Amino acid sequence: MSQVRARLRAGREHALNRDRLLLAAKTAAAAAIAWLIVPLLPFVNNEYSYYAPFGVLVVMYPTVAATARTGGQTLLGLAIGIGLGVGALGATELSDIPPVIPLAIVVGVGVLLGGIHRLGAGRDILAVAAVFVLLLAGQAGADDYPLSYLVTMGVGIVVGLVVNLVIVPPLYFQRASGKLNALRDATGDVLDTFADHVDDPDPAQVDTARADLDDLTAEVRREVTEADESGRANPRGRRHRQEQKDNARRMASMDLAVAATRDLAEVVAGRDPAVLDDMTEDAKARFAEAIRACADLTRTPIDDDALDERLTAAHDALGRYANALPSASVTSSTKAHRIEPAIFLRRLVDASTPFASAEPDAAADDAQDDAHSEDDTPAR
Numbered sequence: 001m002s003q004v005r006a007r008l009r010a011g012r013e014h015a016l017n018r019d020r021l022l023l024a025a026k027t028a029a030a031a032a033i034a035w036l037i038v039p040l041l042p043f044v045n046n047e048y049s050y051y052a053p054f055g056v057l058v059v060m061y062p063t064v065a066a067t068a069r070t071g072g073q074t075l076l077g078l079a080i081g082i083g084l085g086v087g088a089l090g091a092t093e094l095s096d097i098p099p100v101i102p103l104a105i106v107v108g109v110g111v112l113l114g115g116i117h118r119l120g121a122g123r124d125i126l127a128v129a130a131v132f133v134l135l136l137a138g139q140a141g142a143d144d145y146p147l148s149y150l151v152t153m154g155v156g157i158v159v160g161l162v163v164n165l166v167i168v169p170p171l172y173f174q175r176a177s178g179k180l181n182a183l184r185d186a187t188g189d190v191l192d193t194f195a196d197h198v199d200d201p202d203p204a205q206v207d208t209a210r211a212d213l214d215d216l217t218a219e220v221r222r223e224v225t226e227a228d229e230s231g232r233a234n235p236r237g238r239r240h241r242q243e244q245k246d247n248a249r250r251m252a253s254m255d256l257a258v259a260a261t262r263d264l265a266e267v268v269a270g271r272d273p274a275v276l277d278d279m280t281e282d283a284k285a286r287f288a289e290a291i292r293a294c295a296d297l298t299r300t301p302i303d304d305d306a307l308d309e310r311l312t313a314a315h316d317a318l319g320r321y322a323n324a325l326p327s328a329s330v331t332s333s334t335k336a337h338r339i340e341p342a343i344f345l346r347r348l349v350d351a352s353t354p355f356a357s358a359e360p361d362a363a364a365d366d367a368q369d370d371a372h373s374e375d376d377t378p379a380r
Helices: 002-015 018-040 051-059 064-093 100-113 122-136 145-166 173-196 203-230 235-268 273-277 281-299 307-324 332-355 363-371
Strands: none
Touching (some): 064 122, 064 145, 064 203, 122 145, 173 235, 203 235, 235 273, 281 307, 281 332, 307 332
């Protein structure tokens, strides 16, 4: 029941958030404007004015760039479909073939042309436009249908683009930053969970934590991508270039941290029991300590004064873990799996290092190198 409530709450937040309400208001306004403009145009049958609001709905996306791109693709697909329908209609009028044959040909060709990926959103409307023209333009008094269809849809597309550009063109950098904060905290929590299970592996719980983190990472990546797109062709975006760059750097850092966390999950879940079994009790304690230090580091905001201190603490914890490992006096494959956890932890540290004001002491690296000097190139 709690999961159902959480999903309902999340759905309500997505549907009723400020950005969605603004988009709904702008779409409604654009549809009304397009409906009022069409009757003022020459050479257009007012009977088909309803296509103008439809054109608005087709292209009204949250970002200006997406609206412009979709609008151009839709107009191109529409023009090709109308041309296909007009050609089929002419062939029907010049021959005695049954109407069902050109209909089937139009549908088939329209679907084939819809496979052209460069048409983008125009792929979805191409075959529909061709069928509409073939079936409706052939009716008595509907000779102006193809032109009216194209113009009224075009009016809706243009009005939608203008309204989206002029009325508070949206920017999502702040929202993406908030999502990155959530991913940062979630990754730290997952690492703490892993540290709890170093002595008592629980594959089910570790796998659940990793799967949830993967889902959140995919969601955050979509948010960052949409935020980047919201700055394109947006006059307000020029003042937020630094936020865009910061989000991109943070996303790259979190990709590294999440990948290293996913690798650590395999170790903590006991997929290869020899990795944990080969550790002494002291090494396991140092391993858990290093994971927690990396969790604290990962959770630290990039502008936090404590970042340098926690980066150093993570380096030191990694060095203590490396020194606690057994001596490298066995086969190379065994040595490799012994130091793999240290490599994963090192990647977690590296993910946060670019945001620190100074490079911390390299004692951890020296300790790790000394502990494993016999295996400079471990197998992965």
